[in-house]
Amino acid sequence: MKLLHGVTTAMLTPFDAEGRIDCEKTEALAEFLIAKGVHGLFPLGTTGEMFKLSVAERKAIAGTVVKQARQRVPVYIHAGAMTQEDTLELAKHACEIGADGIAVVTPAFMGVNDAEVEQYYVTIASSLPEDFPIYLYNIPQRTGNDIKPEVAARIAARCKNVIGIKYSLADFLRTYEYMAINNGSFSVLQGADRLFLPVLGMGCVGTISSVSSVFPELLVGIYDAFIRQDLAKAKELQAITNRYSEIMKSGSNNMAYFKETLKLRGIDIGILRVPQLGLTRQEASSLREQLEAYNRVTGLDFYV
Numbered sequence: 001m002k003l004l005h006g007v008t009t010a011m012l013t014p015f016d017a018e019g020r021i022d023c024e025k026t027e028a029l030a031e032f033l034i035a036k037g038v039h040g041l042f043p044l045g046t047t048g049e050m051f052k053l054s055v056a057e058r059k060a061i062a063g064t065v066v067k068q069a070r071q072r073v074p075v076y077i078h079a080g081a082m083t084q085e086d087t088l089e090l091a092k093h094a095c096e097i098g099a100d101g102i103a104v105v106t107p108a109f110m111g112v113n114d115a116e117v118e119q120y121y122v123t124i125a126s127s128l129p130e131d132f133p134i135y136l137y138n139i140p141q142r143t144g145n146d147i148k149p150e151v152a153a154r155i156a157a158r159c160k161n162v163i164g165i166k167y168s169l170a171d172f173l174r175t176y177e178y179m180a181i182n183n184g185s186f187s188v189l190q191g192a193d194r195l196f197l198p199v200l201g202m203g204c205v206g207t208i209s210s211v212s213s214v215f216p217e218l219l220v221g222i223y224d225a226f227i228r229q230d231l232a233k234a235k236e237l238q239a240i241t242n243r244y245s246e247i248m249k250s251g252s253n254n255m256a257y258f259k260e261t262l263k264l265r266g267i268d269i270g271i272l273r274v275p276q277l278g279l280t281r282q283e284a285s286s287l288r289e290q291l292e293a294y295n296r297v298t299g300l301d302f303y304v
Contacts, residue, residue, distance in 0.1 A: 006207075013044070033213070036217055039206065039220075045105075050081075078137065079094055147165070172202070179203055247287065
């Protein structure tokens with residue numbers, strides 16, 4: 001099994017001017033990220049506007065990314081959906097097209113208790129081969145439902161193919177508790193970009209990162225510096241990452257800032273899907289001014 005490590009990019013989803021998925025631009029985006037050194041690709045998650053896409057559209061994007069990656073980096077498809085039936089269909093499809101694994105977010109909006117969370121994941125894991133890896137995906141600030149460490153441990157004990165978790169809440173203690181599952185062998189990936197270096201220091205194996213969808217060099221640079229024990233460089237790059245993240249309003253639940261910044265880098269992946277709107281002319285101008293001002297501070301030149 002190809003487990004995730006280092007910088008796995010939570011990919012944006014390209015759309016054309018009419019709001020249709022754009023597979024050609026998806027290929028170009030995947031190629032850009034691989035060329036910049038990311039260690040894995042994670043399409044169709046929160047950054048990819050997952051719940052705005054139909055099952056058929058999600059299958060098309062998943063197939064495009066797997067094909068374009070050509071096994072150069074692991075591709076984990078996010079398969080979580082609003083119904084268990086759709087999740088099972090997307091999970092099966094990911095396995096059939098040769099993805100390296102999947103992640104599945106908790107049920108969303110409607111509250112579920114611990115027993116329901118456990119059974120949900122056991123049902124999904126049991127529908128797939130034992131050697132096809134699954135990451136739990138916990139982002140309770142968005143879904144309204146949580147995966148407690150003891151629940152994650154029970155799921156992992158019952159399902160050999162549940163091998164880790166993506167945790168996207170900035171909670172060090174909870175992150176540490178996840179890391180203790182399976183005698184410390186549970187693969188824990190933090191989703192909070194601004195905590196990347198600290199969680200590496202804790203022992204996390206990496207991140208599933210939204211900021212790396214725009215600035216992959218920064219996150220890869222943090223990881224590489226950490227691995228070679230150049231903490232001064234890693235701290236410098238983490239500080240730069242944090243500022244770019246703030247300028248792009250990371251975590252605002254609006255990927256328009258990410259898409260507009262990527263466009264400034266020469267990669268136009270189109271608009272957001274409604275009901276969210278793109279940036280106004282004034283917002284786009286302000287974003288560009290802030291980015292260019294900070295570029296002058298760092299001396300970095302982020303062009304393709």
